[in-house]
Amino acid sequence: MSKLFVSEHPMIQSKMAMLRDKDTGAKEFREIIHEVAMLLSYEATRELPLTDVKVETPITTADCKVIDTKLAIVPILRAGIGMTDGLLNLMPTAKIGHIGLYRDPETLNPVEYYCKLPSDIEERTVFLTDPMLATGGTAEAAIGFLKEKGATKIIFLCILAAPDGVKKVQDAHPDVDIYAAAYDPQLNDHGYIVPGLGDAGDRIFGTK
Template sequence: MKLTVVNHPLVQHKLAILRDKHTGNKEFRELAEEVTLLLAYEAMRDLELDPVTIETPLTTMTAHMLSGKKLAVVAILRAGLVMVDGILKLVPAAKVGHIGLYRDPETLKPVEYYCKLPSDIAERRVFLLDPMLATAGSAVHALSILKRKGAQQIKLMSIIAAPEGIRRVQETHPDVEIVVAAVDSHLNDHGYIVPGLGDAGDRIYGTR
């Protein structure tokens, strides 16, 4: 399974500000959206193109535009929502889905509480959005849901990942490509990515 780490200078610069504990909620949301846009640039590098004939102010030429292949972005609630607009700025015609999961306090396993996907998800290339790939419990569960609904071409996009989370996705969904801005050192005893950036949901929405 392919892992793509987008280490472009712009990504790394914005990521450094995201990590800083002094970065406020508004700036955090804006930066997360900008990093997502740059990640999407790489994640969508293999989209198909079709030749089209257009007229420039000077002449007629053959140009290339995205083929009719349908796209979908699916956010894992709640933190994944911050990544949606970054992608829609690039491909506004993409449809959006949502998967809501929470972790059972006793079993520590993800529990699905909401799922709303495009009705034709099986016909679309899907980009699953989860800012922090830590233990990968939510991502693995969401990938299983997407596959049960018929999705076949799926990429997982995260801003920061831990080696443990990457390994788990690779073991359970080896066909899914992962695109991230950084792979950090490890998970601590509470399942947080180190050095990470803290709880993405809390920093996005100002909750603690």
Template sequence: MSHTDTHLTVVTHPLVQHKLTLMRKSDASTASFRRLLREISLLLAYEVTRDLPVTMTTIDTPMQPMQAPVIEGKKLALISILRAGNGLLDGILELVPSARVGFVGLYRDPETLKPVEYYFKVPGGLDERLTIAVDPMLATGNSSVAAIDMLKKNGAKDIIFLCLLAAPEGVARMKEAHPDVPIVTAALDERLDDHGYIVPGLGDAGDRIFGTK
């Protein structure tokens, strides 16, 4: 099940919430954090692909021909907001292995909290694809807004933002800048701290995925 308003969907499925609780624990190992993130991203992918358009095609079963549904249109595009976004890719690609994949390289300036671009490579034909931008944390929203700006400049029209955790400040920032981009997340946490980290959160997602500090 999910709690949904016009802009934000919080996926409340028990498996999603259970795995997220295990990920939040400060003593979770890098290996278990990665495994749980892959598993939870697959579950979240079910939510973001819920409304993919389908069309009917004729197939032959072992018994007889029939009309059966298949996904319509071009393959969807998964856009990882580096570096932590890569942690969400594996699970989604298990579910949708034919998806095209792109990357937006942004890092947050520790003084200004503003995003700085260092890499951009995305599939062609974004104007004809469902584009799912992935980043585990929606904190200040500055990097997410910048990434969506870049995707729209490259033709993307149908965009969903998928994250593991969101802060109210980030959701508000995204809604202000991109009210046409729905957000899907596993949890809406309390707030940001003075350093722009989500509280209670789970720490720095990139560091926990890659075992860095």
């Protein structure tokens, strides 16, 4: 079973209070999403593989370690874009892909309408981002599409998760770890996380 990591870091908890506040404006909301994503990616990169290297210092040589995997950041359009810059602050050499999905009104199944990934995606550790993990349908489908394109190591990052979404992803993709800044207990009748923070995409882009 995949791991669910929910941050208890004081900085993240304090910033989550600002994200939840209905009076937080779009500019500040975007900035806080950026900051929380960066802090969360610090935790999500903790177990990346390392290799030994020797480095010439101004005095002598030092035995050091460097990350031994290529990295990719793949936001789910559109809200996942709001987390990208935060991750890039920590891993500036990562390549960026994008996945766009919509829900078919008849079948209710997610349908891919856009997918652009690094050509060597199968060689990279992929950080898939979407602020909200509510029902889990979009995340489950996006992970499936990544695997179809050759990705084998995928880590899912979200700002806020709910039990339904976590279960759906873990049941479908037990090899994908989930990192969340916070975890709320339920969804309402419209599929929104409760108490939640509203529609993350609308609040990021000021379209609410």
